[in-house]
Amino acid sequence: MDRRGFLKTTGVAGILAAGRAPAFAQGTKLHLLRWVDFVPAGDQILRQQLLPEAGKALGVEVQLETINANDLQPRITAAIQSGSGADIIMTLHNWPHLYKSSVVDVTDVAEGIAKDQGGFYAQAEQAVKDGKQYLAVPFGVNGLLIAYRKSWFKEAGAETPPKTLDEYRQLGTRLKKKGHPIGQTLGHTFGDAPAWSYPMLWNFGAAERDRQGKTKLDSKETVESVKWMTAFWKDACDEGGFAWDDTNNNRAFLAGEIAATLNGASIYIAAKRQQDKIKDERGEPMWRDIDHFAIPAGPAGTWGYHIPFAHMVMKYSKNQKPAKDLLRWLGAKDQFAKWFEVMEGFSAGSTKYWERNPLWGRLDDAMKLYRTAAQASRIIGWEGAPDAKASEVYSKYVVTDMYAKAAQGLAPADAAKWAAAELQKIYG
Amino acid sequence: MSKPIAGGSNGAAGLEVALPRPRAIRPRTGGHVLENERLLAFALLSPTVVLLGMFIAYPFVMGVWLSLSSTSVGNIGEFVGARNFVKAWNDSIFQTAFKNTFIYTFWATIFKLSLGMWLALLLNRSFRGKRIVRASMLLPFIVPTVLSTFAWRWMFDPTFSVLNWLLYQSGFIVTKLPFLSDGTYGMWCAITVNTWRGMPFFAITLLAGLQTINPDLHEAASLDGANGWRRFWNVTWPLLKPVTLVVVVFSVIQTFSDFQLIYVLTGGGPANATHLLATYAYQIGVATGLLGEGAAISLFMLPVLFVVVWLQLRYLRRLEGA
Numbered sequence: 032m033d034r035r036g037f038l039k040t041t042g043v044a045g046i047l048a049a050g051r052a053p054a055f056a057q058g059t060k061l062h063l064l065r066w067v068d069f070v071p072a073g074d075q076i077l078r079q080q081l082l083p084e085a086g087k088a089l090g091v092e093v094q095l096e097t098i099n100a101n102d103l104q105p106r107i108t109a110a111i112q113s114g115s116g117a118d119i120i121m122t123l124h125n126w127p128h129l130y131k132s133s134v135v136d137v138t139d140v141a142e143g144i145a146k147d148q149g150g151f152y153a154q155a156e157q158a159v160k161d162g163k164q165y166l167a168v169p170f171g172v173n174g175l176l177i178a179y180r181k182s183w184f185k186e187a188g189a190e191t192p193p194k195t196l197d198e199y200r201q202l203g204t205r206l207k208k209k210g211h212p213i214g215q216t217l218g219h220t221f222g223d224a225p226a227w228s229y230p231m232l233w234n235f236g237a238a239e240r241d242r243q244g245k246t247k248l249d250s251k252e253t254v255e256s257v258k259w260m261t262a263f264w265k266d267a268c269d270e271g272g273f274a275w276d277d278t279n280n281n282r283a284f285l286a287g288e289i290a291a292t293l294n295g296a297s298i299y300i301a302a303k304r305q306q307d308k309i310k311d312e313r314g315e316p317m318w319r320d321i322d323h324f325a326i327p328a329g330p331a332g333t334w335g336y337h338i339p340f341a342h343m344v345m346k347y348s349k350n351q352k353p354a355k356d357l358l359r360w361l362g363a364k365d366q367f368a369k370w371f372e373v374m375e376g377f378s379a380g381s382t383k384y385w386e387r388n389p390l391w392g393r394l395d396d397a398m399k400l401y402r403t404a405a406q407a408s409r410i411i412g413w414e415g416a417p418d419a420k421a422s423e424v425y426s427k428y429v430v431t432d433m434y435a436k437a438a439q440g441l442a443p444a445d446a447a448k449w450a451a452a453e454l455q456k457i458y459g
Numbered sequence: 460m461s462k463p464i465a466g467g468s469n470g471a472a473g474l475e476v477a478l479p480r481p482r483a484i485r486p487r488t489g490g491h492v493l494e495n496e497r498l499l500a501f502a503l504l505s506p507t508v509v510l511l512g513m514f515i516a517y518p519f520v521m522g523v524w525l526s527l528s529s530t531s532v533g534n535i536g537e538f539v540g541a542r543n544f545v546k547a548w549n550d551s552i553f554q555t556a557f558k559n560t561f562i563y564t565f566w567a568t569i570f571k572l573s574l575g576m577w578l579a580l581l582l583n584r585s586f587r588g589k590r591i592v593r594a595s596m597l598l599p600f601i602v603p604t605v606l607s608t609f610a611w612r613w614m615f616d617p618t619f620s621v622l623n624w625l626l627y628q629s630g631f632i633v634t635k636l637p638f639l640s641d642g643t644y645g646m647w648c649a650i651t652v653n654t655w656r657g658m659p660f661f662a663i664t665l666l667a668g669l670q671t672i673n674p675d676l677h678e679a680a681s682l683d684g685a686n687g688w689r690r691f692w693n694v695t696w697p698l699l700k701p702v703t704l705v706v707v708v709f710s711v712i713q714t715f716s717d718f719q720l721i722y723v724l725t726g727g728g729p730a731n732a733t734h735l736l737a738t739y740a741y742q743i744g745v746a747t748g749l750l751g752e753g754a755a756i757s758l759f760m761l762p763v764l765f766v767v768v769w770l771q772l773r774y775l776r777r778l779e780g781a
Binding site: 101104105107108109111112129130131132133217218219220269270271272273274275276279282283286288346422423426427428432435436439449452453456 | 532533534546549550551552616617618619635637638639640641642645725726727728729730731741742743744745746747748749750
């Protein structure tokens, strides 16, 4: 589909041809609730440019509210139960499945974007699609790679990043002995914890459930992955990570406390944007010493969990039509490109189309791995469906806590048994 | 026929005088209401009853209903009897949270009581700047819990803890203490913050109680040769017991159902080691959207608190009776 076709299909052409906004009730206000972005420029361009432009194009006033990502789920629950709140709410992971009875069918909007941009990444689609119905409109995938200090890796004998998890543990052990541990969270936090713990299952060939949806966590593959994590934690990690949220590893890395951490691109972006302030131990801008690599391979491959983001239109909203129009407008190539560019690689887009964006040519080499990062991703609930039950497991942090319990001293087999029992109660 | 004058002989004897029939005086409606004690009581009580109904009875009944249903976010659900309670009881995270709630409440109350008592005894003395010290002592109680807990979280930060830095610089430790990253440390940190925050309430209430004790009693005890400890144990403590029990009851209720402090300080982690019933109920009910199960978890607090409060109040009544 060409751009003209897309505009025609989605109705944006009509708006442009008429040269004026559609006739929504005068004074229509849309309330958009999102997280506080790790790349502040993303919020800034929405607030100062894109949403005012959308307001003019659609004849509505758009108010953007940003809150801590860990507070999004409580806000969604409160809004649904009270039947009032933001018209559009940002979601992470597969949350839309949890709220499917309370969101508007946005299939027309999502399919329009998918057709125009060559289809969504698998996890971006699975996160929001229930059968044939889209519960939310995908709005990017957050690539998560391991940011590391090149000079420290070199000092510890690694000219190139480790290829396997065992190599990573050995390197981490040497780094920790030199006072530069690896920093990772196994705490109760929305992004980095699941993005680190779930791939450890997959890379050892373990899974939460089978294709029929039954629990299959109690396996020797799970125990092996827990053993690896326990040893890695003890030998290589900053053990304070049990209490870290999604911001702690950023701060620890930028303060020179840790040598590597799985994260979005925000560490590199912040180090470069504040290069006068963020320096390494030699007084040089730290960003020059930062590079990235994907989670190294385990016995069953190298999978990551690159977190999908989307927007839901809420059923209680009195402005469902303008809300859908806003998502259609924001998701269109021209508008999304502006936001995508200021994100500087932190968001990989929801479709492969964005892998071809000229931005990637302009970014530093250290950022280029993020271009295709979203391709090698599974989603929580694998190898079953990422449904509401998988969301429940995620929200209870069962997988993350399995590793945390073992790292704190519980025998790996017992930790796996505990987690399998918890999953059994949810999945059956 | 005219009626006899009041006080007359009912026509048996004496003079009967015909007086004009008094006009029946009909009180104005408002006045009538005010004259009627029942109506007046109803009028005065109704705002309170409405408020209590809206903000206490309705949420409570709603909570009970939710706990007996399969309600989840956006879905009304159906009656499931005690299934949510059984599920919670068999849930290992719930069991941890249940145990934690008792440990947290027990130790925090013990510390608040002993330190609060000590502080109250100190403040009951006369010294320069007494009023300023008494007022400033209330600061931890006045500052919003979320704000002060954020400050504590910063002090216990796993990477940048100022306490670790101080201890390290002073030579007391060689490696960082895992304040919030170890379950046991995390729980004691939470108890410490709760004690810091709640101690002024104990101190100020006990101080008020101390000031009602007649100094002559202490003087008499001194003349009889009682030392400080004997005076406290035989004079102060018996007279302070009723106040102390009331404060402890309030504190147990607040601490047992504490939410803000844990939510901000540890979020229930690491690995659920600091979850309390309230924070776990919130995680299940509000974050995960399983409102029925969340309500059931929170209702587990009710019988426990009921028994604790009933026992304490019963003891208090016995004390008053004695």
